[in-house]
Structure formats: structure tokens, C-alpha cells
Amino acid sequence: MKKILQDLSYAELETLVLSMGEKKFRAKQLYDGLTQGKAITQITSLSKAFKERLCEEYEDAPVKIKETFYSADGTEKYLFEYADGNLVEGVLMKYKYGYTQCVSTQVGCRMGCKFCASTLGGLIRNLTAGEILSQILLVNALHKNEVAGQGAQARAVTNVVLMGSGEPLDNYDEVLKFLRSVTAEGGVCISARNISLSTCGIVPKMYRLADEGIPLNLTVSLHATDDETRARVMPVAKAYKINEILKACDYYFKKTGRRYYFEYTLIEGENCDEEHAKGLINLLKGKPCHVNLIRLNEVKERSLRATGDKDAYRFLGFLEKGGLSATLRRQIGVDIGGACGQLRASYMEEDRRV
16 A cells, blocks of 8 residues: 555645655645545646656545445435555534534454444554544535635534544554644644544553643543443453543643543443442542433444433433533434444445355
8 A cells, every 4th residue: 555645744745745856835735635635636736747756656545435324314424445445434413513523543443342333343453644634634525515615724524523433542643643633724724622532541641642732622431430340341441440540531631621521321231320320420520521421322243232211311310410510412323323333344244245
């Protein structure tokens, strides 16, 4: 597989362009074209000869949308295919305040969480910063006519969540490079405050992230109120205890001034009765955090079952009465396999049958 230009910063593109004997302004033309989601050969401001030289070393288009699925609620789910044939998925959620895109950071995942389809085949490989960014560039290009602005300023995606397949902090260096790129002025330029990074709780990397000076929204997958219960559904709990995670979250708040978030997936018979609610209140009350309750998206290869709506709202009521800031996440994209990894897993299963 060739290298990809989307991995390069603007300064690095300038260096590349000059090294190829081109004028410096060609870097701006190249950068603008890539930011608009164009393949190298689609950038009309560049000469054919220059584009051919670039394509000798760099992928013309590092990723394409192989399939798109449309939900009745307006949500769109994409199956992205990379130059090496690997697949990841992403979701675009349309809200009144803007479009939020969920991106993947790895092909597969090695964390082994029992409620997630992304882990079924294990980790295949990490995505590069440019491969992650390219997911957003393609979706922006698809929806650019729905927003104000022209060219590089036509930005449909206003919010990003690193919550697709993969554990972002397990691909730390590339994810950090992606964050620098997607927030850079002159490019996609999404505010760090509009970016959420979801982790299963890799404590050392949480401390590193806090020291990077990027004020994004840190979200931790908790899903239990004690280490023993958490370890049954999240193997990472054997390495990092809940108290360690809470200390890392407190450090993140001190360094960034940003409150943090906890995801808590409601699993029938596992973590959603009144005692679990009391346990969650005891853990988190008084902390600068918010709890996102999630109805489980059932994965056919797993035995876990979702909590009913009545019990989900009952659990939310316990938390609110106990003084926690909490919400029950609205279910979207259910009719198109909205949970992480479901689309990729079903596509690969069908491909094997064929």
C-alpha cells in the first residue's frame, strides 16, 4: 500500500511540494483539494504531470465509501474501504445544532468488550491519522451542499466522536496526530470542544492525553460500579481499576477544566437495578461529570440482553434523584445496525458465505 497525503500537515505538504520542484503555492492548492475530500486526480488546479508524479508514491484516494445505509430517522451509516481492502464503519447523526460524525480509529479492536461487535475478529491494524481524517473528508464532501460556505469552508460535520471501531488510546500517536490535524486552522478546523474521545479506560494514556493541551470531551466506558462486575464485560478492568480511572479523570479535569463523561450501557440482569444506581451515585456524586446511559444494542454473537425502556427510565430516575447529572441517550440508527462493528461484521460474514 502506498503512503497517503492526508497523513501530512500543511507544513509537510509545503516541504513535499518544494522537494518536487513545484512552486510553494501548489501546497495550498493541494491542501484545499484534499480537505474538500477530493482524490489527487480530481484536483483541477494542479497539472496532470504533477498529479501523476504524486500518484507514483501516494494513494490517489486512500479510502472510499463502499456502501451507505440510510435510517428512517435520518442517520447514515457508511462502510469505508481502505486501499488495502480493510473495512471500517462510521455513522453520521443529524441534529438541529449540526452534524455529528462517529469515526473509527482501528480496524477491529483488541479490548474484547462483551457488548461490542468491533472486537469479534480482534485487532487487524491501526488506522493512520490521515485514514481517520479521510472518513470526515468524504462525509463532508457528500453533504457540503447542505451547509453554508464554499470550497474548503463548506463543512457539514461540526462535531466528531471517536467512538467507532477501535480503542482510540490504543492507537495513541496516530489519534493524537489526527486531533492536531482536524482542529488545525485552514483545514477542517473543528473545535476541540466539539470532539469527544471515548476510551475503555487505559489509565496511563488518559494522563498523557490530559497533558497534551487539547480540551476535548473525555468519555470513559464504565458500565459497572465495581471491578468484579466490570471485568465480566470488559477485560481491561483486570488491568485498570475503577478507582484508578476516577483519579485519571480528576487529573484530566484539573489540567483542562473540562468536565468528563461516563458511558453506562444498561445490560439486563447485570448492572441496572436500584443497588447498581446507588453504587453509581456513591462513586460519582460531587464529581464534575455527566453520565450517559445507553440502551444496549444487542449483538447476536453475544448473550447479553438489553434493558427495557421502562427499566431504563427507572434507572435514570434513581440517578437524578441521587443528585447525578445524567441522560438516557436517544436511540438512533437502530434499523441500520447502529452499534459499533455490526455493519462490518455482517458484511464480512456475508462475504465469507459468498
